[in-house]
Amino acid sequence: MSNLFRQLLQKVGSGSHTTENLAREEAATATKMMLLAEAKPAQIGAFLIAHRIKRPTGEELAGMLDAYEELGPKLQPRDSEQPVIVLGVPYDGRVRTSPITPIIALLLTTVGKTVIMHGGDRLPTKYGLPLIEVWQGLGVDWSGYSLPQIQQIFEQTDIGFIYTPKHFPLTQTLWEYRDQLGKRPPLATMELIWSPYGGNAHVMAGFVHPPTEAMFHTALGLRGIKQFTFIKGLEGSCDLPRDRTAIIGLSSPTTPQQLERLHLAPRDYGITSKNVPLVSPQQVIQDLKAVVAGEAGEMMQTALWNGGFYLWRSGVCADMISGMTTAxxxxxSGAVAQKLQQLISCLANHSSA
Structure with a gap:
């Protein structure tokens, strides 16, 4: 098996003049061999850094997603035909700006949408604040529940969370390589558009570098995902920025192979041009709890800016203005606070295992 992996490594690591892109099937094979530790440690480290230097293609990302589809966990489809919203954010967390994603998940599920998130603990290379810790600060600890329990919670509350250390432990050894290499390999890019759901999904993912958006588009097209939203968000997340115009790529309802462009300027909607800084995890939790309680402030501005967009984009509201009003x-009214309490109660009713 290591000889097969060596052939794949030779293709991506042969230098600027002779390197080759992997076919989709080859990328899937390489990913599975790394996850299953069938490749040698030296080969895995070399592959990850060589692939980063080469830069991935959309076809290679599709192959990596194929491997995650085969080996990873999936929440099972619900009776509803509406697509589940999958929010993809960088696993290595936030270090400069306060996240709003869990609040948006609560807001969307308050109005009957379904949401799945995924991620782990503090991870390289940034070791920033991850979603799991934000949820824990809000009183929701996803980390102790089995996949069948998460499925039940998802069905009862419309929110699910795939906690990779427990639900996809095969990925954990690769994080050691990321730490040792000090760079994020293309696997981290692929994770942003991974959908751990067995049914129809609307993938919403953040990105930093413009070429990433084109790779996302190609990969999801090859995978048959017809609904997607790509946001040049804060620290690569899907949180809309307030200090600049939000650049967003949207799937077309009639021609999914085309990417529609949307620019949203905060000042046009009465939003001040200031992102909320991440002072400390404790302050983030305090600010998010204030939003849930309906209190005005800078974090509420972020919540309304993002909430208006996501309520519009998910089809709840006709436009951004009505979306912000509804948010x-x-x-x-306390509806979001009630949703959070429902989620907390539901988790309490399922003994962790």
Whole structure:
């Protein structure tokens, strides 16, 4: 098996003049061999850094997703035909700006949408604040539940979370390589558009570098995903920025192979141009709890800016203005707080295992 992997390594690591892109099937094979530790440690380290230097293609990302589809966990389809919203954020977390993603998940499920997130603990290379810790600060600890329990919670509350250390432990050894290499390999790019769901999904993912968006588009097209939203968000997340115009790529309802472009300027909607800095995890939790309680402030501005967009994009509201108005009403009425309490109660009713 190591001889087969060596052939794949030779293709991506042969230098600027002779390197070759992998076919989709080859990328899937390489990913599976790394996850299953069928390749030698030296080969895995070399492959990850060589592939980063080469840069991945959309076809290679599709192959990596194929491997995750085969080996990874999946929440099973629900009776509803509406697509599940999968929010993809960088696993290595946030270090400069406060995240709003869990609040958006609560907001969307308050109005009947379904949401799945995924991620792990503090991970390289940034070791930033991950989603799992934000949820824990809000009173929701996803880390102790089995996949069947998460499935039940998902069906009862419309929110699910794939906690990779427990639900996809094969990925954990690769994080050691990321730490030792000090760079994020293309696997980290692929994770942003991974959908751990067995049914129809609307993949919403953040990105930093513009070429990434084109790779996302190609990969999801090859995988048959017709609904997607790509956001040049804060620290690569799908949180809309407030300090600049939000650049967003949207799937076309009539021609999924085309990418529609949307630019949203915060000032056009009365949003101040200031991102909320990440001072400390404790402050993030305090600010998010204030939003859930309907209290005005800088974090509420972030919540309304993002909430308005996601309520519009998911089809709940006709436009951004009505989306922001609806988000304001849901926070102030206590509906989002009630949703959080429902989620906390549901987890309490399922003994962790």
């Amino acid at each position: 304001t009403e849901l926070f102030k």
